[in-house]
Every structure is written in structure tokens, then in C-alpha cells.
Amino acid sequence: MAEELIKALTKDSYDVSQLSEDERLLLAEIKPQRLHFEKDSVVFREEEPANYFLLMKEGICFNHRHLEDGSRQVMDLYFPGEVIALSELPLEAHVSGLTTLSDAVILAYDKAEITEKCSRTARLSRLFMELLFREQAILTERLVEVARHSANKRVAHFLLDINQRLPPSTKLLHHAGADALSACCSPKSLTGLSNLVGIPQVLIADALGLSIVHVNRVLRQFKEAGWIRIRSQGIELLDIDALKVAAGWESEGEARSILHNQHGALNGDTARSHVKDNQ
Amino acid sequence: MAEELIKALTKDSYDVSQLSEDERLLLAEIKPQRLHFEKDSVVFREEEPANYFLLMKEGICFNHRHLEDGSRQVMDLYFPGEVIALSELPLEAHVSGLTTLSDAVILAYDKAEITEKCSRTARLSRLFMELLFREQAILTERLVEVARHSANKRVAHFLLDINQRLPPSTKLLHHAGADALSACCSPKSLTGLSNLVGIPQVLIADALGLSIVHVNRVLRQFKEAGWIRIRSQGIELLDIDALKVAAGWESEGEARSILHNQHGALNGDTARSHVKDNQ
DNA sequence: CGGTTTTTTGATGGACGTCAACCCAAGTGG
DNA sequence: CCACTTGGGTTGACGTCCATCAAAAAACCG
Known part of the structure; x- marks a missing residue:
């Protein structure tokens, strides 16, 4: 039943794709609630207590924050198979709201249960780390995107x-x-x-x-x-x-091959090359 | 000697601030290299292999990426006590370069050693997760910042x-x-x-x-x-x-107290309230 | 002291927000 | 079946913010 979770956590992961039998068993114990929402319904609001780890099962939703000036910032969209608002996992209360864009099914895992399981096996928490790192990479990309383009x-x-x-x-x-x-x-x-x-x-x-x-x-x-x-x-x-x-897509992400191997100081060289490669 | 690391990892952490004696011992085994750089020197470049976990000891540096159009995006600045480019920890090669802004001292921990230690104790990896979550929160903030202001x-x-x-x-x-x-x-x-x-x-x-x-x-x-x-x-x-x-600072971050407790669907209510609170 | 960066300032134009309409599809109630 | 509403999409006029170009001034560095 928690195969969903495993699938989400290992989705095109770099190398840690398989869990040990132990870990599988651990995960399988966690039963999610299966929640149904209709289009345009509010799953949770900002400032509301955050008790669940959420996984998108069917449909689409998005999370958003309201700014001082009354405008709204959409943080991200979520599609089937994706983990929802991972960055809010450790928070007591949500900092963004979540709203559905279509009829949707969301799996809700008890947070306490998850973290408990996590602290039991290092491997499992490494999976979460993996996820976190990936999210970060995406966020960073988006930052550059928004700032420059x-x-x-x-x-x-x-x-x-x-x-x-x-x-x-x-x-x-x-x-x-x-x-x-x-x-x-x-x-x-x-x-x-x-x-x-x-x-x-x-x-x-x-x-x-x-x-x-x-x-x-x-x-x-x-x-x-x-x-x-x-x-x-x-x-x-x-x-x-x-x-x-x-x-300006340039097949970004995976295509960053290691090309020009002029090394910086950490890898031998100590050049005092000034930061003027731009323009 | 690895007290530095512990300090950095637990710096104003939410609640996981203390490690068990075991974990302290584990960490203490990791001896960092202490690297000195002068002002405006390149610590590493983009695309270069990433073998170390870096901790700022003295001075200031920043990491940056070069965009297609030749311009440069500064990703972040790093000050004493801060972890450098945490998001690149799992990557084979750096996706950003690192340059010093002043004379600097950087502690370099062997990455393999760190991850090995991490997988040994779940607690330690939870500390890293903590760090990651914090980074994410900051990034998110910056994203909103850049997009709207x-x-x-x-x-x-x-x-x-x-x-x-x-x-x-x-x-x-x-x-x-x-x-x-x-x-x-x-x-x-x-x-x-x-x-x-x-x-x-x-x-x-x-x-x-x-x-x-x-x-x-x-x-x-x-x-x-x-x-x-x-x-x-x-x-x-x-x-x-x-x-x-x-x-428009509004003492952001910590001041997000739980005020208006109109709950969304996850907490009982099933209102079909449309997403039109903005403007 | 000349060469090389940084900072400063002005002039110009493009990108994008704001305001204010209008259109159109989908209800909704009579 | 039709008036009325309602919420999104579409379009134009206009103004502001900020990038770009260009060049001077100031600070820095040998």
C-alpha cells in the first residue's frame, strides 16, 4: 500500500533506487489516508497546522502565498506522483496554502509516523535527503530563471x-x-x-x-x-x-558534462584569476 | 577539532541541537583540511569535481554561475560559520564556482567520510536535513523576493x-x-x-x-x-x-504566528471557497 | 605617475505594469 | 427561451522601471 511512497521517493533518483527488505517492510506499515477533493477546493491554508506528509495521487494542485500587497505568489504546481510542499515538512504550520486545480486525490501520511520511521533507518532518511536536494536544485534553477530572464x-x-x-x-x-x-x-x-x-x-x-x-x-x-x-x-x-x-532551454540539467577542466585552487591550481569572465 | 562542524550544523537549529555522545565521537573523527585563500582567489570553478564538504571559517566568499548570455548570477554569499553550497553536496561536480571576497580560511571535510558517517547514524543525517530545510526556506524567500519586488x-x-x-x-x-x-x-x-x-x-x-x-x-x-x-x-x-x-521587512520569518484559524479541508472543513482572496 | 579597475552620471529606449474597456462562455433565475 | 450576472480572457493607451550605451570621475595599484 505504501508502494506509492516508495515510488515517489525513488522516482528517477540518482542511485539509491532500491531499498533493503527491512526498509520496505518499515514503509509498508505506513498507511496513508486517501483524500478526495473537487476542483478549486482548499486543501489547507497558510498558517494552518501541518500534520501530514502529502503525496499527489491524481489531479493537479498548487501552493501559494499571499503577500503583504495583496497579490499572490504561486510557489509550485504538483502533478500525480509528486511530493507536495516537501520544504514544509519540518514546520509546525504551513507557510503556503494548497488549492486544487482539478478534481484530485491526495495521499496523506502521518508526519510523526514518517519521521519516526526515518530516524529508525538511516537509509530512509537519505532518500528524503535525496528528494530535498533535488528540490533545491529545481528551486535554484527557478531563481536564476526568474531573476534574469x-x-x-x-x-x-x-x-x-x-x-x-x-x-x-x-x-x-x-x-x-x-x-x-x-x-x-x-x-x-x-x-x-x-x-x-x-x-x-x-x-x-x-x-x-x-x-x-x-x-x-x-x-x-x-x-x-x-x-x-x-x-x-x-x-x-x-x-x-x-x-x-x-x-533558451539548452537541454539544461543533465547536459552539464565536465568539459573545461582548468582547475581552481581546491584541485591544485592557485591562480589569482579575477572574477571577470563575464560580459 | 570537528567542533566547528557541530557548531555549524546546530547553529540556531530548531530543536535537534544536541548530539549524543556517540555522535560527537563519530564527528570528532573527521578532520578537516584548513585551507587559506587570499582575496579574489578562485576556490573552485563550475563543472569541477566536488570532493569536499566546505565550511566557512574566516572571511567572506560567494558562489556564482555563468549564464549563456555571458552574465553572471551570484547565488549566495557565505560568512564565517556557514556551510558552503550545501545543495551541491550530492553532486559529482560543482554547478557553481566559488570565489573569495576577502582573505579567507575554509575548512574542507572529505565528502566520502561525511556521507559514510551520516549513513551510520540517523541522527546525524537528520541534522543535515535540518540544514537543508533551512536553506530551502531561505531560497523560497529569495524567490518571492526577486519575483515580486x-x-x-x-x-x-x-x-x-x-x-x-x-x-x-x-x-x-x-x-x-x-x-x-x-x-x-x-x-x-x-x-x-x-x-x-x-x-x-x-x-x-x-x-x-x-x-x-x-x-x-x-x-x-x-x-x-x-x-x-x-x-x-x-x-x-x-x-x-x-x-x-x-x-518591506515586516520582521518576516519568525513572526508567522498562527492567527486566523479558519481551517481548510485537511483540518475538518470542506468549504469550496474559490481562490479569490487576492487583489 | 599612467593604467586599470570601480563608481557615478546622463540620455535613450524597451519591457512590463496599470487602468480601463470589451468580449465571450457558462451559469442562473425567471 | 431570454435577460442578467460572473469570471476569465483580450486588447489598447499610457506611464514607470530599469537595461543599455556612452563617457566622465574617482579610487586603486603598481
């Missing part, structure tokens, strides 16, 4: 990111089944056709820190370029490659 | 943040000893006088994703308002309260 790039990046994380089942919502599949599965990601479920534009705006008006403008540009199509409450990606170019 | 706010925030993390010893660089101390130690942070060591403006710009020209303009505004004074290669904070107002 234009609205166009941000929106393109956002669309691609969402599209990538969107599970195939959800993608096939409309027609275009084969195309969507090939577009998402082929490593070369040929210009395909895929679909985003009802993500309102205001959400994109709040996620990227842009005004809804400007998001709309950008989307219109994309539409006129033939890269996307806009349906009621949803965006269809038509030309993924073009979007990748617009986003 | 004006240059003025960002700069003000940056100055305050740095000022807070700057250890007293470094602050006393010039004169103004007593004032600096009271300004940093008193909880009410009365309008005081403190000092930032040689942080070039270009670094602020690269950290905040602003142009150096604009950073300079903002600083000039602050100067003309009498909030800061600019010395060669350094900025002195004169009116911290005014800066806090400018930054």
Missing part, C-alpha cells in the same frame, strides 16, 4: 516545464493521442502536439511574478507564431522545439 | 540580509564599534551604525539580477536619504529601520 522566456519555460511534468494520462484529454505520446516520450522531442489541462492564465502570472495582462500578451505572441493554441481553460503546445528555443 | 526593495533587503549575517567581528572593521554592536545585538535594532566589508556593487547587481548602473542609482538614493554611507569598497548602514521599511 524576460517574460517571454519565463512563460515558454513554464509551459515546457509543466508539459514535461504532466503525466501522459492527463495529456490525452482531448484527441491527438499519438502525437502527444510521441512528443513526450521521444528523447528528441520532435515537434509534437500536446495538451495542458485547465491552467488559467492568472495562475501563470502569479507563478512567474508577471501581470496577467502581460502573460496574455506573451501567449498571444506564441499563438500568432503558431507555437501554441489556446482553448477555453487550457493551452495546447504545438511546436515544442520552437518554445525550447524561445526559452 | 522592485529594485529598491531588493537592494534594501540585500543590505539588511548581509548586515544580519555579517559576524560582529567583521563589522567592527572601521570605527563605530559600540554602535555596530548594539545595532546588531539589540532585538529592537535601534537605528544604528554598522559596516559592510568590501562588497563591490557589481556583486550586488549580479546577485539581484540588476544592472550595476541601476544598483548604483538605488544606492545613491539611499545615500541621499541618509540611510547609508558609501566608502571605498564598502557600504555603511546608517538607518537600519528606514531600510527595513523600504524593504
